[in-house]
Amino acid sequence: MSISLPVEFENQMKSQLGNVDYDLFEKAINRDSKTSIRINTDKTNEIPQSATPISWTETGFFLKERPSFTLDPSFHAGAYYVQEASSMFIEHILKSLQVPKGLFLDLSAAPGGKSTLLSSYLGKEGFLVANEVIQTRAQILKENIIKWGLGNALVSNNDPEHFEPLEGFFDLVLVDAPCSGEGMFRKDPQARNEWSPDHVTLCASRQKRIMDRAGSLVGASGYLIYSTCTFNEQENEEMIQFLTSEFAYKPVRIPLDPAWNIRETQVQTDDGTFYGYRFYPHLVEGEGFFITVMQRPDDAYTLPPGKIKDYKHPFLKEVSPKDSTSLDEELGFPLTGQYYQLNDSYFRISSEWKAYFEKLTQHLSIRYFGVEIGKKQKTDWIPSHEWALSTLPKKGFQTVDLPKEQALEFLRKNDPNLAEMPIGWVLITYENLPIGWIKNLGNRINNYYPKEWRIRLQD
Structure with a gap:
């Protein structure tokens, strides 16, 4: 039996959709949602039987029925991630814009669906900071980053305010903002009971606090992606108005296939027409979702990583470049690693991101980074579980x-x-x-x- 919708929400959606579309919308959110997964193509190209492709992504698929993921060893191996289909649209954004693969930040990252997507897009060319403010959720994020296994990410546990010294440091910032959850009314009927106009206003206030920091973190020509799983304009279009009133950004328009039934929305600002993309469950085979993209001007401030001559950290010890190369040779890895020690355990990142990583560690509370290789006892290694799940060789x-x-x-x-x-x-x-x-x-x-x-x- 479905839980009835709040009257204020019904009125909001009728105003947004019209009565005919609203009836279709209401029927759609009282039907069962479809289960979807995204394949980790760095580990496998196996697609489950009876899976059907998701239109706006090359790696996402709908499953005919929801299996027990807990009892699938491939799930624990990081061969795929169970992710809501609408949010995989981020892959289409990245590829259609050909976003340069640099330093990315996922500011509200747990449980890790969007972070693992960004990690796959960056591959060996970029580096990701996956941040989560809530400590317990940061632990879940860490586990999912480890399972994904690409070794191109750092997991941090920080409030957005802690990023103040890193203004202009990132090539892309993604904020999947905490919201009123209207788009989850189908998957989580209890969310209907928690909804109220006051809760929407509270969420919008929190989002402004987050975006007031996030908007400054993008460097020249970089991209800001803002998304929610909600329908109302207060948390969506009005947030575009807020961002463009606080920061200099240029509009970005994403190409759409009309068959996808994604609704484009336009927001008029002093800096031009900005665009948002709304996913309605009666029009697409996914949950409710809103996303917008904007770009920093070419002359915006960019913070360089600088060079730290004598790297010092309360817990991390840098392994010299010469010894890092020796470790790569010993372990049979590509000769591109930079190692750090935490207690007796060795961690590896790409040496290309050494200066950026060391700057990040000066300001953030680090929960995990790169790939933990394990501990060395004389000439033998005690290999870590993280190394097992990584895409690094195990020669x-x-x-x-x-x-x-x-x-x-x-x-x-x-x-x-x-x-x-x-x-x-x-x-x-x-x-x-x-x-x-x-x-x-x-x-x-x-x-x-x-x-x-x-x-x-x-x-």
Whole structure:
């Protein structure tokens, strides 16, 4: 049984859509939503059977029915991310604008859908800061960045105000703002009970505080992307008015295929006509969503990373470029790594982003970065789970590919009982996707899957 819609919300939507479209809208949000995933093409090109493509993305697919993702080892391997279809439109924005691959910031990043999308777009050419203000959500974000495994991201746990010293530092800033959640009324009927005009006003006030900082973080010619999962103009078009009154930005218009049924909206400002894109669930096969893009002028301020002669940090220790190259050679990695030590563990980022990373660490509370490789004991390595899930090579290790039931037992952190298991460190895979390590000591086998990640659900 569906939960009725608030009267004020009905009136708002009838005003926005008209009575005929509103009836279709109301029917749509009382139907079940479709499950969609985005493939991690750096790990796999396998598309689930019966999956259908999402029109505005090359990597997103609708599933015929929602499976138990918890009981799919490929999910734990980071082969795909369960993401709402409408928000994958960001991929179309990036590709249609051919946004240069530089330093990106996802300011409100948890749980990680948009961050992993940005990470895939940047690939080996760019670097991402994925930030989340709420500590528990930052932990979920960290886990999803680790599973995605590209090693081109830093996870931080900061309030937007903490970014003040980094004005003009980023080539792209994405803010998927906390909002009143009108677009989630289908997926989460209880959200209808939490909605009120006062809550919309409160959300808009919070968004202005966030955007008052975010708007200044984009450097010359860079892009600002603002999105919400809500329909009302107060949190959408009025935010465009606010941003353009506070900061110098140029309009950006995104090409649309009319068959997508995405509604373009126009906002008149002193700096010209700006554009927003609204996804209605009676018109598209996704949830409610709004997004807008704008660009900084070419003469806007850009903050250079500078050079830190003697890098000092309370917790991180820089490994010299010469020793970093030696580590790359030893581990069989491309000779492009810059390493840092946190306690006894080694972390690796691309050396191209060394100056940017070190500047970021001076101002942000870092929760994770690059790829944690593990600990070194004399000439041997204790490899980390993060290395197992990363796309970095794992040369010199034996590999054992498990069938599904045995892979699930491994993910439950049960010690595998396998005949002829190689001695030493063994990389466990499922359908050739790494899922973790075991160590065979001869008389016993130890499962190194992280305790806090283990599956508790039974078949």
